[in-house]
Amino acid sequence: MSTYFELKAQICEIGRRVYARNYVASNAGNISYKLSEDEILTTPTGVSKGYMDPGMIVLVDRKGKRRYGEREPSSEIKMHVSIYAHRPDVRAVVHAHPPTATGFAVAGIPLAHCVLPEVVLSLGGVPLAPYGTPSTEELPQQLIPLLEKADAFLLANHGVVTLGKDLLQAYYRMEMVEHFALILLTAKQLGKINFLTKENIEKLKEIREAAGIKGKQFDCSLCKLCF
Ligand SMILES: [Zn+2]
Structure with missing residues (x-):
């Protein structure tokens, strides 16, 4: 079990990674961790996620109200507390x-194509939540109906949100979504997308079950006509 300080340091490390990999620009993006039913660590608002130190991380309650920390909590804290x-x-x-996954979110195309075995094994696919104004209740309200179906989501005309049992899992899912989007876009530009067959997918599901891979799996077979 990580200590309080280690968790804050891990949030900063993930902030550096998302910034270094161009997943955010300027002060965008946010990261949180649920310590207990009524204690959530969150990144502060108005700070580049690439340059945080553990002292900047804010502690809020289950409603997103600040309990400890000098800075204001993330402007998207309503979405985070609603997910928890x-x-x-x-x-x-x-x-x-x-940028690539957000491009799909702007184009209104969910990332739900059965094309890559590792994505089928883990996430299945990535559904698209309808647009909701950032920082308001609209955003979580659009997301709530999908929350039971997947662990990663496109937010229309906005970006991506990923969930995990710990910080690294949520971060790795973000990496996977962007990688998936880039590969799918490349195949589209090359002019041909070969989908995995039903049989391919069934075998992957068996492997997933045997390996005890946990997490929600969004049905990627829905997206054969998504392009
Ligand atoms: Zn955002």
Whole structure:
């Protein structure tokens, strides 16, 4: 079990990674971790996620009200607390605007194509939540109906949010979503997308079950006509 300080340091490390990989620009993006039912660590608002130190991390209650810390909590804290309220299995949330996946979110195309075995094995696919104004209740309201279906989501005309049992899992899911989007876009530009067959997918599901891979799996077979 990580200490309070280690968790704050890990949030900063993930902030550096999302910034270094161009998943956010300027002060965008936010990261949180649920310590207990009524204690959530969150990144502060108005700070580049690439240049945080543990002293900047804010502690809020389950409603997103600041309990400890000098800075204001993330402007998207309403979305984070809403995810924790609806998904008790989730301990960490990462939100960013990785350019390729966000391009799909702007185009209104969910990342739900059965094309890559590792994505089918883990996430299945990535559904698209309808647009909601950032920082308001609209955003979580659009996301709530999808929360039971997946662990990663596109937010229309906005970005991506990923969930995990810990900070690294939520972060790795963000990496996977952007990587998936880039590969899919490349195949589209090359002019041909070969989908995995039903049989391919069934075998992957068996492997997933045998390996005991946990997490929600969004049905990627829905997206054959998404392009
Ligand atoms: Zn955002």
